[in-house]
Amino acid sequence: MLQYLIIQLDDTSTSYCHYYNGKRNRNLISIDTLKSGIMFGMKENLMIQYILPDYELPDEYYEVLESIDHSKIASSGSPYASVADVVVLNGWNKDYAFDIEGVYVLRVDKRTLFEKTSEILKVLKECARLNIVITDVEKFSDADFETYKSVLDSFSKELEALYVAGKTPQLNLLTDRMMLDGMNNCNAGSDSITLAPDGRFYVCPAFYLAPDDEDYGLGKSKVSVGSLASGLDIKNPQLYRLSHAPLCRNCDAYQCKRCVWLNRKTTYEVNTPSHEQCVVAHLERNASRALLMDIRKHGTFLPEKEDIKEISYLDPFDVRKEW
Template sequence: MLTHLLVLLDTAAPSFCYYPSGRGPGQTMSPAVLATAVAFARRRSLALVLLYGETPLPAACRDIIAAAGPAAIVPAALAGRHPDAVPVLVAGQDDPGAIPGVRPQLIVRLPRERLADLAAVVGVALERTTRLNLYPLDIDRYTDGDLALYRRQLGLVAGLLAARYRQGALTELSILSDRLLLSRMNNCDAGTVHLTVAPDGRLHLCPGFLHAGAVGSLTGGIAVANARLLALENAPVCARCDAWHCKRCIYLNRKTTLEWNTPSRQQCLLAHHERETTRLLRQRLADLPAFARQAPIPALDYLDPFSQISDGGLGHE
């Protein structure tokens, strides 16, 4: 069921997950389109999430926003001006230390070339938030070496988390602690739970699909062709997987496999390295009452769930 409308105020707004950021100068949303978007969301009881770029908005837009009071995701540079918003940082470009205070939520995007810094980046970012959403980027270009490095870095991060948990901290890290708390798939669900409206008023599955055709408009309504392919039961690989924290990113799916419902090998392996690290983390912390209450995560003899459904064989896992 649709619950959220993401409002792309600026086509050059920084990405908040796997898709690439738009290049500036972007097109910004007009007050008229923004007002229509707010009304569209209100009629459908959708919560608004604004995606800010760095281009200043007209005063009329700011008035509409103030009246609607939506959630927002902002570039790191605007974090100071939006104390209630979720800041997005790119590791190696933005300094988490410059984010004022401790945020309830922080998003860090990790370029492939900074992979070796993963644990260090997480360590610094966790000083600034109680929940960190981390997105490794360019994973479609990950080699087997990168995947091995990711696994090693996850092990270091698990050590950091374990130390924090033993001190009683309530820290969440999307790629590790989410799987502990879930009992079924909890994916991004773009196109199903949320849609994105662009500055021109057209609707998209998510900001990553901005240039890949619309799925309706604010005035014409929602028209998602083949919406069934967004559902878990029509995703043969994911339907049998228990890496429940995986974002199951349909933007990445489409980019790498040309289908919404089929993940790449890299996406599956990353999710399963995370799952396995989480499994070991839970074992390590089983003496803590909070963790003993969590259901154990079963060990698996595979990393890529694709290997469990296909007899076609692609020669590797």
């Protein structure tokens, strides 16, 4: 069921996820479109999330934004970073001043993550929550999987020490799975929808920001699913739901993003993840399992949660016949 309306306020508003935003020319949503979008969200009972640009909005915009309960996403370079609910760091900046109460998205490629692990893990004690988004997860090789495993081990050791010391920072890659009892994915197209400056709806910002000529094989990446004028019109909506994701609905890597945009790009089907997305998610899941056991060695921790069971695979596709 739809719960969130994400409003991309400008073409240049930051990416906060796997997709890349290469737009450099400002294209601010019109004030009328913004108002209509907010009205749509109110009528559909949707929680609104604004993705703010890196420049000051005209005053009349800010008044409209504040006319409804919402959350704000802004890049670290935005004038709204200080008031944002989620701040996005595009790339690693070791000199960035984190807020101990802050929630951050760190968008990094695998190489940066692997090379800067020791620096990045120090952030865990400088903020309330860190979401690490690997921007080229679809390019992981077998060697990268091994490296990623050791990276997760490093983060795990840091988290264990912090939790034993009584602190409770969150790292999406490791702590989410410990807390979850069921799938908690992105669910774009199912739980959330995006309104773009052109007044059209998109499954997520990635489907709007794709270059006009981008085509991974079956047609243009940029595809809208209706508009404010004509209404929301998601074709084959069932394919965005977990119930119609043949691998994911049987999976217990609950923290996985299950990114429909990556799915579309890598397998051509929005409901089918790539091998790389599955293995990365299961490395995280297994590292979460180990972390949970390690923390529990020091005393009672999340007593209401069961142990995460041991599994023998990293890609559910490899064991599909067992279901």
